Amino acid sequence: MILSKRPDVERFLKDPAPDIRAVVIYGKDRGVVRDRADQLAKRLFARPDDPFDTAQLTESDVESHPGKLEEELSALSMMGGRRLVRLRLTGDKAGPDKATAEALTRHVDGQLNPEALFIVEAGALGRDSTLRKVGEKAGGCAVIPCYEDEAGDMARMARETLARDKVSLNGEALDLFVSRLPKERGVARMEIERLALFLGPGSGVNATAADLTEFLGVEPEASLGDAAIDAFGGRLGAAQAGLRRAAAEGEGGPAAVRAMGYHLGRLRRTLTLHKNGIDLTAAAKASGVFWKQEREFLRQARAWTLDLLLEIQGEILNADRACKTSGSPDQLISERLALMIAGRARRLGL
Incomplete structure (x- = not known):
């Protein structure tokens, strides 16, 4: 059972179906994954951290101790009642992914302790993930993909x-x-x-x-907007550093690509207005350019052309689609896009 719509997810977390024996929660934002796993555990267990009723495992446990996961899923609660088994995976390794899928299959089929609840917290599981494929098809298992918060x-x-x-x-x-x-x-x-x-x-x-x-305080220096300006201004090092600082603050590749698209949109609007007879400075102000960035923006507007921006727009759309592909290296995609734009800008003399 796949739960991808927010209302369905919220209803399930508040009142999970009694026949569910396993829940796979995955996504790039591990904070969202952890929040939902915690919410489910607290809803079903009075003491979700009690070591007598709960087993907390990691990817290294699955790798270093074959059979450990199934042992924990087979064990009975020492205090009586339901048992909780939580496993945290990165989603990057095929071995633990496959081993978890095998244990999950046996568990939902009732071959282990049917009173145990198995919660898997994973990173971004791609379409080729065995765990994801098995979880989506297995009866008695709920799969919850987590997306970036709005x-x-x-x-x-x-x-x-x-x-x-x-x-x-x-x-x-x-x-x-x-x-x-x-x-x-x-x-x-x-x-x-x-x-x-x-x-x-x-x-x-x-x-x-x-x-x-x-x-x-002041706006963070690791602004994606500043990184986009640096890319279109031919300053690759500054753009790349800005993207990486933004990533450290939680701004992912898709947001970086959108920021570059937004900056391109302002350049296009400015050049279009200027082509129709409006003074370049007035056109930049009409496009919403912040006064502190006006000098650099005008420098770029004098170098870029509408035809060149149209070419770059196609590259940005391709990068945006690539970032939205499950399991894609979105940070690397955004940095490659910035490299390409900065290279074009340098050839324009910026």
């Missing part, structure tokens, strides 16, 4: 987390805070908890955007 998901998490400490943000402050959150859920949650401490747990404050000035 702004609405982050806003909801921020409101709920802050509410537990009896603090909140008004609409403008919430929008500002969410726009500055890293995309990786685990890191974002730590930032939300840090904000709760900043506002004062239990204070009842409803903070405004102005109240967040000291907390947020």
